[in-house]
Amino acid sequence: MGIVEAMAAGTSVVAWKNGGPTVTVRNGQTGYLVEPYDTDRFAQRILDLATNPSLAERLGRAGHRRVKELFSYERHIRVLEESLLYAVQPHEFTAPDREIVAPVYPTVERMNQPAMASLVEQDDVVN
Numbered sequence: 001m002g003i004v005e006a007m008a009a010g011t012s013v014v015a016w017k018n019g020g021p022t023v024t025v026r027n028g029q030t031g032y033l034v035e036p037y038d039t040d041r042f043a044q045r046i047l048d049l050a051t052n053p054s055l056a057e058r059l060g061r062a063g064h065r066r067v068k069e070l071f072s073y074e075r076h077i078r079v080l081e082e083s084l085l086y087a088v089q090p091h092e093f094t095a096p097d098r099e100i101v102a103p104v105y106p107t108v109e110r111m112n113q114p115a116m117a118s119l120v121e122q123d124d125v126v127n
Helices: 003-008 039-051 053-070 073-088 113-117
Strands: 014-016 032-034 091-094 101-104
Touching: 003 053, 014 039, 032 039, 039 053
Parallel strands: 014 032
Antiparallel strands: 091 101
16 A cells, blocks of 8 residues: 555655655654664654554544545646646746746746645754
8 A cells, every 4th residue: 555545545644754644644744754774763653653552643633634635636627727827837947157038838847846846845854
């Protein structure tokens, strides 16, 4: 079962602090994030949840709410619509050595920036 699916089912999660989980999991609030390859800490976090059912339940409920917020059908459609509208709107570009201003259409790489920014919040970063 994937991390998002586990959270959607209300199951508390322990994940590596790398890639997708760093956006989905709020460390200590909706699950735990552990530095990659720190297997001792990973195992300890699993034991923490296994031996503290109220903690596991609290994190599981919070994770379920977070997944509903981030991955709802309505939000998916809104993010898709914002990305498509951004992609088709011209953007001004001024060449550094010229005074020419020309419309520029964003690349695929830059297309999702406004939509993706809403996934990451400053309070998601926990040290």
